[in-house]
Amino acid sequence: MSRFRMYPSLAQAERMLTHCAHARYVWNLAVEQHAYWMPGRRSAPGFAEQCRQLTEVRRENEWLGSGNADVQQQALKDFARAKSSRFTSGFGEPTWRRKHVHEGFRVIGTDRVPEYHVDGSPKVNAKTGRQVMGRSVVVQRLNRRWAQVKVPGCGWVRFRLSAKGNGAQLPEAKTFRVTFRNGQWHIAFAVIPDPVPAPGTDTVIGVDRGVTITAALSDGRRLNCPQLTVKERARIRKHQRRAARAPKGSPAKAAERAKVAGLRAREANRRKDWCEKTSTMLARSYGLIRFEKLNIKTMTRSAKGTVEQPGSGVAQKSGLNRAILAQGWGLLRQRTGHKAPGRVEDVPAPYTSLRCSACGWIDKNSRKSQAGFVCSSCGFTCNADTNASINVAAGQGGIFRPRRTAGAGGTTPPNHRSSVREPQPIWVGIPLF
Numbered sequence: 001m002s003r004f005r006m007y008p009s010l011a012q013a014e015r016m017l018t019h020c021a022h023a024r025y026v027w028n029l030a031v032e033q034h035a036y037w038m039p040g041r042r043s044a045p046g047f048a049e050q051c052r053q054l055t056e057v058r059r060e061n062e063w064l065g066s067g068n069a070d071v072q073q074q075a076l077k078d079f080a081r082a083k084s085s086r087f088t089s090g091f092g093e094p095t096w097r098r099k100h101v102h103e104g105f106r107v108i109g110t111d112r113v114p115e116y117h118v119d120g121s122p123k124v125n126a127k128t129g130r131q132v133m134g135r136s137v138v139v140q141r142l143n144r145r146w147a148q149v150k151v152p153g154c155g156w157v158r159f160r161l162s163a164k165g166n167g168a169q170l171p172e173a174k175t176f177r178v179t180f181r182n183g184q185w186h187i188a189f190a191v192i193p194d195p196v197p198a199p200g201t202d203t204v205i206g207v208d209r210g211v212t213i214t215a216a217l218s219d220g221r222r223l224n225c226p227q228l229t230v231k232e233r234a235r236i237r238k239h240q241r242r243a244a245r246a247p248k249g250s251p252a253k254a255a256e257r258a259k260v261a262g263l264r265a266r267e268a269n270r271r272k273d274w275c276e277k278t279s280t281m282l283a284r285s286y287g288l289i290r291f292e293k294l295n296i297k298t299m300t301r302s303a304k305g306t307v308e309q310p311g312s313g314v315a316q317k318s319g320l321n322r323a324i325l326a327q328g329w330g331l332l333r334q335r336t337g338h339k340a341p342g343r344v345e346d347v348p349a350p351y352t353s354l355r356c357s358a359c360g361w362i363d364k365n366s367r368k369s370q371a372g373f374v375c376s377s378c379g380f381t382c383n384a385d386t387n388a389s390i391n392v393a394a395g396q397g398g399i400f401r402p403r404r405t406a407g408a409g410g411t412t413p414p415n416h417r418s419s420v421r422e423p424q425p426i427w428v429g430i431p432l433f
């Protein structure tokens with residue numbers, strides 16, 4: 001991704017914040033229009049109709065009319081795209097954007113450049129017979145480290161070419177997005193990065209994701225996602241405490257909260273950085289990367305329960321949820337998928353941690369402690385996470401067969417299965433429990 005830190009002047013930052021406010025206002029209007037729809041009503045206005053309405057609103061409303069029309073129209077376009085891809089994007093239905101939280105706007109390039117097909121031949125408009133002219137953002141390099149970009153109403157805004165390698169080149173994009181979060185401005189150019197070249201070998205690596213070790217690889221390596229240090233966590237608590245004690249609505253309270261947000265942003269940045277580097281490493285050095293299939297959404301479900309039936313261990317569960325989300329499991333899988341398209345597989349997770357990677361025996365007694373794995377059948381000894389990742393690399397967990405009787409005089413527990421069953425996974429020679 002071509003994302004850079006932006007350094008606007010004070011006046012520019014002020015104008016860009018107004019852009020953010022306009023884009024958010026227009027987006028929320030669109031959300032409201034679509035939320036009003038229900039069966040029996042006429043369908044909510046689409047992009048073209050909304051653009052017409054926007055022109056009208058800009059004429060009547062001076063605050064909105066003083067803003068940049070392109071920025072506002074792009075907010076509508078963003079909404080249309082979010083709406084049409086709501087089933088596939090993973091974000092679901094477009095929702096409200098909030099002040100201080102979702103600050104950002106999209107800018108469409110003003111430069112016109114001739115467009116070409118992938119094979120290099122010019123794209124020609126079938127009706128007019130002339131070459132198609134595409135949009136391009138106006139970017140200028142200042143020196144090795146700095147460049148500037150045209151933002152409507154703000155003139156040239158400087159940004160730092162921070163990343164090595166890819167970042168040293170000026171990005172070529174049709175649009176870019178500016179965001180303001182935790183006191184920092186960023187610019188992200190809409191370019192799809194080239195996939196990382198495959199190593200050309202058929203090496204397979206299995207990745208087992210866990211809480212104590214973020215990613216255990218099947219070659220025995222254990223990678224850890226950096227977290228906040230003990231000192232930084234203590235600082236968060238200090239500022240939270242000061243914020244709680246400051247008078248309501250005071251500038252001191254806001255300042256303490258901003259410090260907490262800054263530290264949290266640092267944690268997120270560290271996590272993202274680690275995920276990017278690790279996923280590039282995986283994509284570059286292995287032909288096939290296998291992850292165990294995790295449903296993080298259900299894993300991090302709250303234990304809170306309902307008012308009538310409160311759950312148990314709510315605080316512990318929420319702590320575990322926080323620990324899971326702090327590992328960046330989902331991001332690592334997603335970015336690896338982007339960088340190595342077609343070379344990432346998801347392996348069903350059940351029993352990958354209980355199966356012996358040497359003999360295939362599945363027994364929960366093999367895992368007496370959190371870290372150690374000692375096979376109860378063949379005596380194979382290994383780190384538990386590494387053992388699981390070897391199973392993942394082999395592409396199998398296992399199929400657990402429950403005992404049919406529960407000991408002497410016991411009853412067979414009902415297993416809620418009908419006698420007519422769907423085709424079951426093929427049994428792969430793992431000894432019965």
Ligand SMILES: [Zn+2]
Nearest residue numbers: 356359375378
């Ligand atoms: Zn074994």
